[in-house]
Structure formats: C-alpha cells, structure tokens
Amino acid sequence: MNKTTSSHSPIHVIGGGLAGSEAAWQIAEAGVPVILHEMRGVRGTDAHKTESLAELVCSNSFRSDDATSNAVGVLHAEMRLAGSLIMRCADLNQVPAGGALAVDREGFAEAVSAAIANHPLITVLREEIRGLPPKDWDLAIIATGPLTAPDLAEAIRAETGADALAFFDAIAPIVHADTIDMDICWHQSRYDKVGPGGTGKDYINCPLTQERYDAFVDALIAGDKAGFKEWEGTPYFDGCLPIEVMAERGRETLRHGPMKPMGLTNAHNPSVKPYAVVQLRQDNALGTLYNMVGFQTKLKYGAQGEVFRMIPGLQNAEFARLGGLHRNTYINSPTLLDHSLMLKSRPGLRFAGQITGCEGYVESASIGLLAGRFAAAERKGASPVLPPVTTAFGALLNHITGGHIVSDDEPGKRSFQPMNVNFGLFPPLDPGALTRPEGAKRFRGKEKALAKKQAMASRALSDCASWLDKAV
Ligand SMILES: Cc1cc2nc3c(=O)[nH]c(=O)nc-3n(C[C@H](O)[C@H](O)[C@H](O)COP(=O)(O)OP(=O)(O)OC[C@H]3O[C@@H](n4cnc5c(N)ncnc54)[C@H](O)[C@@H]3O)c2cc1C
Numbered sequence: 001m002n003k004t005t006s007s008h009s010p011i012h013v014i015g016g017g018l019a020g021s022e023a024a025w026q027i028a029e030a031g032v033p034v035i036l037h038e039m040r041g042v043r044g045t046d047a048h049k050t051e052s053l054a055e056l057v058c059s060n061s062f063r064s065d066d067a068t069s070n071a072v073g074v075l076h077a078e079m080r081l082a083g084s085l086i087m088r089c090a091d092l093n094q095v096p097a098g099g100a101l102a103v104d105r106e107g108f109a110e111a112v113s114a115a116i117a118n119h120p121l122i123t124v125l126r127e128e129i130r131g132l133p134p135k136d137w138d139l140a141i142i143a144t145g146p147l148t149a150p151d152l153a154e155a156i157r158a159e160t161g162a163d164a165l166a167f168f169d170a171i172a173p174i175v176h177a178d179t180i181d182m183d184i185c186w187h188q189s190r191y192d193k194v195g196p197g198g199t200g201k202d203y204i205n206c207p208l209t210q211e212r213y214d215a216f217v218d219a220l221i222a223g224d225k226a227g228f229k230e231w232e233g234t235p236y237f238d239g240c241l242p243i244e245v246m247a248e249r250g251r252e253t254l255r256h257g258p259m260k261p262m263g264l265t266n267a268h269n270p271s272v273k274p275y276a277v278v279q280l281r282q283d284n285a286l287g288t289l290y291n292m293v294g295f296q297t298k299l300k301y302g303a304q305g306e307v308f309r310m311i312p313g314l315q316n317a318e319f320a321r322l323g324g325l326h327r328n329t330y331i332n333s334p335t336l337l338d339h340s341l342m343l344k345s346r347p348g349l350r351f352a353g354q355i356t357g358c359e360g361y362v363e364s365a366s367i368g369l370l371a372g373r374f375a376a377a378e379r380k381g382a383s384p385v386l387p388p389v390t391t392a393f394g395a396l397l398n399h400i401t402g403g404h405i406v407s408d409d410e411p412g413k414r415s416f417q418p419m420n421v422n423f424g425l426f427p428p429l430d431p432g433a434l435t436r437p438e439g440a441k442r443f444r445g446k447e448k449a450l451a452k453k454q455a456m457a458s459r460a461l462s463d464c465a466s467w468l469d470k471a472v
Contacts, residue, residue, distance in 0.1 A: 006121055008032045011375050012140040014129045014152070016040070016053040018086060018361050019353025019368030020143035021112050025085035026372030028121035032379045036116065041126035045147040052109035053116055053124075054086065054365075060108075062090055062362050065101040067461065069453040071421045075366055075392040076101060078464045082373075082393075085115055086365040131155040133349060139379055141371050143352040145364070148329045159345065160336050172295040172417075173308060174320040175280060176424050177288050180204055185313035186267035190279075203281055204290055206313040207266050207274035208259070216310050217254065220247040223303035242298045258294025278311050284399065289320050289424040291417075297323035320422040321359070330357045333400045334416055340374040340384040341367070341401065350375055356400050359418035363396060366421075370397060373471065385471040390456075391464040395425040426456050 008031070013024045016038030024034045040051045047057040064070040067077035079087045089111035093103045116122050130151040133140040144152060187201040194200045208216065220243060246253045255261070259276040266274055280290035297304060304322045309315050333356045336343060341350045352371035353364040370393060374384035387394035399419055419425070434451050436443040443451070 006031055006033045008379050009138075010035045010123075011379060012037065012133055012137045013372075014133070014140065014142050015144035015148075015353070016116070016124065017143060017145045017353060018054050018365040019145070019371070020141070021054045021116055022084060022086045022365045022368035023141050023143055023352050023372030023375070024116060024122050025119070026083075026369050027376045027379075028119045029083060030373070030376035030380070031121070032376045033121045034123070036122060036124045037127055037129050038124060039126070039128035039149060043128045043149060045149075047147055050109065051126075052106075052113045054089075054112035055109050056103070056105045056361060060095070060102050060105045061097060062101040062103065063360070064099055066099055068457050069450055070457075071392060071395075071423050071426070071453075072360075072362055074457045074460050075362055075396070075421050077461055078392050079362070079366055079369060081461075081464055081468055082369055084365065084369055085112060086362075086369075089115065128152075132159055132346070138348050139350075139375050140348065141350045141352050141368075141375055142355065143368055143371070144329075144355060146328045146330070146354045148355060153329055156331065159343070160331055172292045172297070173304060173323045174283055174289050174291045174417075174419075174424075175314065176318045176320055176422075177204075177290050179316055179318040180206075180280070180290065181313045181315065184268065188264055188267065191263035203279045203293070204313075205264055205266075205274075206278040206280070206311050207261075207269075208276040208278070208312060210275040212310070212312060213255065213259070213276040214251070216307070217247050217251055219307045219310055220244045220299070223307050224300040225298050225303075241296075243295050244297060244299060278314075284425060285402075286424075286427060288426075288428070289422075292323075295323060299323070320424045321420055328354075328418065330355050330418060332416055333357045334402050337401050339386055339397070339401045341371045341397075342374075348378075354418065357416055357418050358396055358400060359420050363419075363421055366393060366396060367400065369393075377471070385467065387467045387471075388463045389427055391460045391467060392421050392426075393464065394467075395427075395460075396421045399425050423453055423456055426460070429455050429459070 010033040011027050013020045013034055013036045016036050020036060024036045027034045038053065040048055048055050062076065064073045065076055066073035076087060089108050090101060090103045092111055093107035095102050095104050116124060128149055132155045185204050185206050188205055189198055189200050189202045192200040223244060225244065246257055255276045259278055261274045261277045264274065264277050266272060279293040281293050283289040283291045299307060301322050309317055331351060337351060338344055341352060341356065343349045343351065350371045352368040356367055358364055358367050377384045387397065389395055389398045429452065433455055
C-alpha cells in the first residue's frame with residue numbers, strides 16, 4: 001500500500017539498517033516519498049536477530065557523546081543538528097554508560113521502526129532485492145551493509161568490476177602522525193624509490209635492534225587474540241595473513257616479510273643497520289594518519305596498544321583505528337563514487353552506510369543521512385550541497401569519496417579500509433588558532449592535544465550549522 005501524498009516520485013532505499021532508516025527519514029522529512037526495501041522478514045542475515053529496522057547487531061554503544069573533544073561525539077552533535085532519526089531514538093532510549101551514549105537496543109530499534117512505519121511519506125516493503133535497482137528507479141540508495149545478501153553483492157561486484165566484495169577483512173592499525181616520535185623514526189622509501197607520485201621519503205620507519213625484535217615477536221605470540229566467529233567463513237582477502245600468525249610461523253618470518261630492514265638507512269644513526277624495521281605509510285591526503293604496513297592483526301584491542309607501543313618511535317602512539325579481522329562488504333568508494341556518494345557509472349544510484357567504507361553504527365547512519373539529503377535535493381531539482389570538510393560529516397565523506405590515498409605500490413591490494421570518524425580526518429587548524437592558556441608558561445603535550453581537539457570540535461559545529469542553513 002502506498003501512503004504517498006507528494007507530487008514527487010519516490011526514491012528507493014534498499015536496506016533498513018542504520019544507514020537506510022536514516023536515509024529514508026531524511027528524504028521523507030524533505031517532503032519526498034520513499035520506498036524502503038528491507039529483506040528481514042523474508043530473509044535473515046548471519047548477525048541480525050530480529051525484523052526491526054536499525055537493529056544493533058553487537059554492542060549497544062554509540063561511543064563517546066562528548067561533542068567538545070571527541071570526533072564521534074561531534075558527529076552525534078552534527079546529526080542532532082540535522083534532525084537525525086537515529087540520534088533522536090538513541091537519546092530517547094539512552095541507558096547509563098558514563099561519557100558514552102549507550103541505548104536499550106530493543107527500545108531503540110522499536111522507536112526507529114515505529115517512526116518509519118508512521119511517516120506518511122515512507123512505505124516499507126519486506127523483500128530481498130536481488131540485483132541492481134531497475135532503470136525506472138531513477139533515484140535509489142543501496143544501504144545493505146556489511147552483510148549484503150549474496151545476489152545483490154554479486155551484482156554490485158559485477159557493476160563495479162571489483163575482484164571481490166565480501167571478504168575476511170584484515171585491517172592494519174592506523175596511527176595519528178603527530179604521536180610518532182620522529183627523534184627515533186625517519187622518513188624514507190625503501191631504496192629511496194621515488195615511484196609514481198612519491199618523493200623517496202614516503203614512509204615513516206621505526207628501527208628495531210635484535211633484542212627489541214625478539215621481545216616484540218614474543219609479545220605478539222603471547223598476546224590475547226580474538227576468536228573467529230561462525231559467520232566469518234569468508235577467506236582472507238588477498239591472502240593477508242595476520243601479523244601474529246606470521247610470527248608463529250618462525251622467529252625470522254617477520255624480518256623477511258613486513259619488517260624487513262633492506263634498503264633503509266637510519267637517518268639518526270646511519271652507521272648502525274637496523275635488525276628489523278616497521279614501516280608506516282601515509283593513509284590520508286592530509287598526512288595526519290599513517291597505517292602500519294602489513295600489520296593486519298586479530299590481537300585483541302587492549303593487547304594491540306600494549307604490543308605495538310613496544311616498537312621504538314611508537315611508545316606514545318595514539319591509534320585512529322586498531323587492527324581487526326571480520327567479514328565485511330564494502331566497495332572501493334574513493335574510485336567508484338562521486339562526492340555526493342553517487343556511483344560514477346550509474347547516475348542516480350547512491351551508496352550509504354558501511355558498504356561505502358565507513359565503520360560503526362554512528363558513521364553508517366551519518367552517511368545514510370547525507371545520502372538521503374543529497375538524493376532528496378536532487379529530486380527537488382537542486383544540486384546537493386556538500387558539508388565542509390571541517391565538519392565531522394564532511395571529514396568522513398571526504399575520506400570515503402577521495403581523501404584516502406589509494407596505494408599503488410602493492411599491486412592488486414586494496415588499500416582503502418573502513419574507518420571510524422576521528423580527528424585525523426579533519427583538516428589542520430589555521431596557524432595561530434591555538435592560543436596558550438592565560439598565565440601558562442608552557443603549552444604542549446596532553447594539554448595542547450586537548451586544546452587542538454576542542455578547537456576542531458568547535459570549528460566543526462559552527463561550520464555544520466552554517467552548512468545546514470545553506471543546504472536544501
Ligand atoms: C557481526 C558484526 C558486529 C558488529 N559490531 C559492531 C559494534 O559493536 N559497533 C558498531 O558500531 N558497529 C558494529 N558493526 C558494524 C555495524 O554493522 C555497522 O556499523 C552498521 O550496522 C552498518 O549500518 P548499515 O546500515 O550500513 O548496515 P546494517 O545495519 O547491517 O543494515 C543493512 C540492512 O540491509 C538489509 N539487506 C541486506 N541485503 C539486502 C537486500 N539484498 N535486499 C534488502 N535488504 C537487504 C539487511 O537485512 C540490513 O537490515 C558490526 C558489524 C557486524 C557484521
């Protein structure tokens with residue numbers, strides 16, 4: 001039954017998870033009818049347990065709600081400013097969790113489901129979509145998430161030309177560049193190779209003596225590992241082996257693999273050859289994030305911090321994301337999507353949520369929010385107005401649609417990895433934006449880092465408010 005009472009023709013949203021529900025809500029609130037296609041009720045996934053829209057498949061936490069100095073807290077605040085359904089229902093179903101926003105999962109999902117069901121411009125169809133949207137769905141959003149049903153995943157794979165779409169995803173940790181100790185580390189590409197687009201100094205290198213290497217290998221082998229889940233039956237992507245699995249294969253394996261010291265000279269101590277080297281490669285165009293090359297891992301999060309901070313130069317490292325292994329489905333968005341999340345090869349078809357390469361409930365919902373707004377603007381004859389990159393919305397969108405650097409030095413390997421929102425994705429502050437607190441003699445370390453986050457947060461919220469005033 002169609003409840004449409006608008007002169008616009010509908011926009012189709014496939015997938016009623018965090019992203020799809022938010023996208024549908026934003027479109028409908030803009031006065032455009034929506035048909036939301038959700039398969040649960042007809043076909044389940046390996047992780048969802050109910051038929052509710054926006055079911056949280058694992059933790060009940062939306063993480064920090066601190067909008068003054070935490071990037072995901074800023075994203076919460078921006079979503080609230082933009083009239084997010086997901087945030088409204090989360091706030092209404094909050095349970096005590098310190099500084100985090102945690103929710104009663106059933107109450108939350110029921111609230112989202114009821115709001116969608118009761119909206120006069122939204123029709124929910126319980127059906128599995130098995131292929132790309134038909135051509136007469138001129139505007140559509142695919143928001144089918146990490147567990148996209150196989151037939152649709154195959155159709156997307158065929159359209160995008162990817163070798164694989166769903167795989168056992170091995171993720172290496174990503175470090176905030178300004179927490180790497182450059183008195184110990186140095187910039188150099190192996191054999192000073194300049195390569196296409198490089199400078200010969202593209203990597204940050206961390207040197208290890210034999211003693212430090214041995215201690216590191218022991219810690220890797222002893223570290224707490226995450227277990228495999230039943231639904232994780234997909235093979236490793238590109239044969240990416242976790243670093244601790246390599247370490248277990250022999251004491252020298254890492255030194256002949258990702259930690260090989262060849263072609264590298266310690267700029268701080270050129271006469272002493274490092275026994276092993278950990279390399280980090282620039283991960284975003286801003287140069288604020290570096291990923292640990294070849295360090296995909298299934299060590300538990302706590303163990304990762306402890307073990308990786310044993311690496312000289314990373315003793316104070318802060319991680320923008322830790323490594324992990326899980327089944328995932330996502331497209332290579334930086335090359336496939338335009339800045340409004342539209343598939344370049346299929347005008348009118350957008351992607352949203354985790355399938356675009358963001359990670360987490362809040363990030364997925366926020367990308368749904370943007371995709372919904374962009375599609376609604378288009379339906380109303382306007383061009384989508386993009387959020388500025390200084391906002392959490394814009395920083396995440398920019399990472400997905402182009403801010404990430406696509407690595408070409410490891411042929412065949414997909415370097416774009418799902419990412420939580422973090423301040424490393426935001427452009428640096430203007431010079432002079434940080435002023436030393438009145439009366440303080442020194443302004444550095446943790447105090448300065450906090451001031452930087454606070455300044456980025458306040459810039460984001462003010463720029464978000466201006467963007468929302470302009471956007472359709
Ligand atoms: C096992 C697991 C645990 C996770 N744990 C966490 C966590 O603790 N915290 C966190 O922040 N994130 C977690 N994530 C990531 C989390 O799933 C996503 O961040 C978030 O749910 C993604 O939102 P989404 O809307 O993109 O996808 P989803 O919320 O998964 O929604 C996608 C929807 O599309 C539907 N669908 C799929 N294919 C079709 C089709 N062909 N036709 C119609 N409908 C279809 C699905 O039924 C589903 O309802 C986890 C993911 C998995 C797989």
